[in-house]
Each structure stands twice: as structure tokens, then as C-alpha cells.
Amino acid sequence: MSTSPDAEIVQFDNVGLRYGTDREVLSDVSFTLHPGSFYFLTGASGAGKTSLLKLLYLAQRPSRGAIRLFGTDAITLPRDRLPGFRRRLGVVFQDFRLVPHLSAFDNVALPLRVAGVSEKDLARPVADMLEWVGLAERLQARPATLSGGEQQRVAIARAVIGRPDLLVADEPTGNVDPEMAVKLLRLFEALNRLGTTVVVATHDVHLLKKVPESLIMRLDRGRLSDPTGALRYPPRRQAAPA
Amino acid sequence: MSVLSEGLVRGWRSLSGSGDNELVPQSRLSGPMPWVIAIMIALTVIAAAAGLALRNTATAAREDLSGGITVQIVEAAPEMREKQAAAALERLKAMPGIVSAELVPSADVDALIEPWLGAGTLAGADAIPVPAMIDARLDGAVSAGRIADIRSELKGVAPAARVDAQSSWLGPVFDAIQSLQWIALAVIVLLALSTAAAVLLAARTALGTNRGTIEVVHLLGGTDAQIARIFQRSIGLDAVGGGAVGLGLGLVVILFVGKRFAALGAGVAMGGTLGWTDWLLILAIPFVGVVLAMLTARLTVLRALRQML
16 A cells, blocks of 8 residues: 655544543544644643553554544544554554564564564564664663663664654654763664655754754644644745744 | 463464474373373273174174974973974974974073072972073064964964964064163263363463463464464374373283173173274274364354454
8 A cells, every 4th residue: 555745644633532431531622634744743641642652553442533544534544454554653652562472573573573574574674663773782681671762762773674654653762871862863863854744753953953854743632733843734834943 | 381382382383483392292191181082992992892782782692583383392291292292393394484403402402490499400399480482583584473373383282382482572672682781872072062161271271371471472463273273283182192191001911800790701791892994993092082182272262363353
């Protein structure tokens, strides 16, 4: 399935989300994400960033509104078509969600194996990716033996190994030192230059300055504001606020 | 970690690769699931063998008795009884459709009665007037019409003759055997259901234990079929181990009991000997068990996964 360069890769239209009978954690959220763009999603803790990302990576269905992903209605998408869409996504979970039984190598290789890539074809890219994130010596280490920062880097390597069309990262640099944070952002940028749309949720305002071409989405108590005009159609590119 | 969880880890290998040797199970028979399956398979093998042996016993006895008739000369006077018995025997041998006919020796009749009445009850002045017996075999099945024909033939030469089909005496025994066969079948069905229920519970538990991992695989684009295959293969491996042990246990019991029955040397007991088709059926039980377990695991997991997004 291909996406035309001009089409929105993601489109939210008046999306609301509530868990059970609680109040809405997201209200009237509308925006579009364009192919090849780099977005930061900011907001205070509890603003709804993770919930919005869950909708983006198809872990949650909205309570109301419409979501189009890669030009397709994601809400009425049958279950058997979800895996195909998910394979076009790369996700860095806030809590990493590494598979505890698997080594760092096998965790990073998992998306490729799920997609049916042969062992012969995946061995080199996975090793290279782990080397790139500074874990060449820890290929066979299990998550429990890795530090928080190392686990985060494995999670990022797993998210980007399949060259996804859309990369969604929830606080991807929260557990790494500033030097590694910059390095990981460079990886996201490199991926972005190759055409991947990147959405990074963070509350680290310093991080926003590191990617001048980025667009800002700000969530405030479940409602989205548009400080850079990123969410309009067509979006207005603007440097991140100082 | 439960056996199914360990098995699940083994199952991940298709998605996890084989690089991590620690994923290889330390011991396949270290937990309850393979042993539950082993016990179920052993009981099923024993129940199936019992059912098949009973069926063979009934079949052999039916074949043995299907053309058999017994003519009794119920006459108190010994001379008259012997005279009528000889005449009846001669007439029977001359009748068309009678394959063989022979007088049961009084010694054999005495031996049959001895356990109840004591020895030597058929001889001497105080002999008990036991009927003379002729064992005859027809060339086909015994029917009421043929019995009636034989009766009318014998009426002239042996008025004290009573003619009975041998199979009719064993009718209640055949009914009892058939009931036991049904019970064996019911036991097999219940054991299969119990196995399926045990696998279902184990699969649900494993699903709960590994829910986080399953969600991750889902979110990475794993399909329900891929995930179900992992559980299916995991429980399949447990079922293969359990099935092999269960079959071994069952065979030991069958051979032991079979040896005991063979030592009886009785005709009916020998008729229950298992044939090669019976052994094939018994050997197929673990394979059916494995398929049942894998199918149950697959359906359980697929059903549970459908509840997830």
C-alpha cells in the first residue's frame, strides 16, 4: 500500500477519547500529519499525549470522531487489516515494552520477523542498528540486565529497524544522557529525511530546539493547540519557540 | 514460570530466533501440563483397549455361537433318555443344513455340574436325572423357523427333546458387554473433554501471563494466526511429550492385564485378544490427543485475541 506524497498520512477529525465512563481525556482533537514531516507533541503530564499516541499507533479506538491513517478510515478498519497498517508504524513506548524473554538482538529483530524477513536478511541490519545505538556489546543481553537508557535505545532500535512510514515515540529520550538524546534525535531526523513522518512526544522543551524544522503540537488537558500552525492544512512551518 | 509459559517462550523462537540458548527449555516434563495430558492419554488408551477387547470378546462369542443349537433330552428314565438321545443324534446328522452334531459326553456334563452338586452325581442308583445334551452346528445363522423345523423333525424320534439356540442363552451377557462398551466410549469422550478443558485453562492462563508480550507483538504487526501458532506449537510439544508417556503407561497396563487374562485360558477371555487394527487405533490415541490439544489451544487463543484490538 503506498501513500501519495501530497496525501495526509494521518488525519484526526473531532476525535474524542474517554476510558470507561470517566471524563474525556481527549476532546475535539483535529489535525493532519503530512508525509516526511517532523512533529513534536508537547504538553504537561496528564495532558493526553500518550492517549493521543495510542490512537496513532492503533492501540486504542476513539470514543468519537474520525481517524484516517495512510488514507484509510482507521476506525472501521477490520481487525485482519490492522497488522498490515501496524507494520508501517514504528513505535517507541514510554515504558519500552521490550519482550523480557528475548535478547536485545531478538527484540530489535522482532518487527522484521513478524513481517517475515528471513534470518539471513535481518542479521546484519539488526546488528548494525544495535551498534549504532551503542549496544554492539550487548546483543545477547536480556532487558532485565540492561540499564533504563540501554533499554530505551533497544526500544528505539526496534521502532526504526523496519524503516516505518510513521514513527511514533513517547518520551524517547527520557532515560538517556543528553549526548545520547541528541544522537537519537539525529537518528529520527535521518529517518525523517528518508521520508518517515516522525511524531515525538516530549515535555523537554530543550529537545524542541534541536530539530529546527520540526512542527509543534501542544496538548492542554486533552485539547490540542497549534502554536506553529502545524496542524492547519496546509501546515505553516515555523521554528520551535525559544 | 508455568510449563505453558516456558513452552510459550519456546514458541517465540519462530519470532525470536534461535540465538538465545536460554530460551531452550530446561526440562520439558517439569510442570503439570504434560503430566495431565499423559494421565489423560493413559486412561484413554486403557479405556479404548478395554472397549475394543470387550467388542472382540462379544464378536468372537457371537461367531462361535451363531450357528450353534443345543438339543436337550429331558427324560427322567436313563434308558429312555439314552435311546431318545441316540435317535435324535442320528436324525440330526441326517438332516440337511446340520454341519455337525455330537452328544456331549456325560463326563463333560458331570464336570459342568460338579461345582454345584459335587462329583459322581450322574452315576449310580441315586443319580440325578440330568438331561442328555447334543451340541449341533447349523450351516448358517439360527432362526426361529429353523429351530421350529428341527423340533418337528425330532418330535417323532425323541419326544422329550428341547431345542434352543445357544446364542439366546448369552443374550443378557451380550447386552452387558455392549453396555460396558458404551461406558468405555463415554469414558473416552469425557477424557477428551477433560483434556480439552485442561488445555483451555492452561492456554487462558498463559495468555494472561504473557498478555504484555502479546500486545507488543500485536502492535508490531503480528497477526492473530502468528500468535496462535506460538501457543499451538507450545502446547503441541507438551502434548507430544505427555502423549508418549501416557501411551507408554497405558501399554504397560494393557500388557499386564492382557497377560493376566491370557493366564485364565478360558475361551471367552481369549476371544478378547486385540488385533492389529485395534493396536493401530490405540497407537493413534496420542496423535489424536496432540491434535485435540493443539486445536483447543488455537481456538482458545484466537477467541481471546479477538477481544483485543
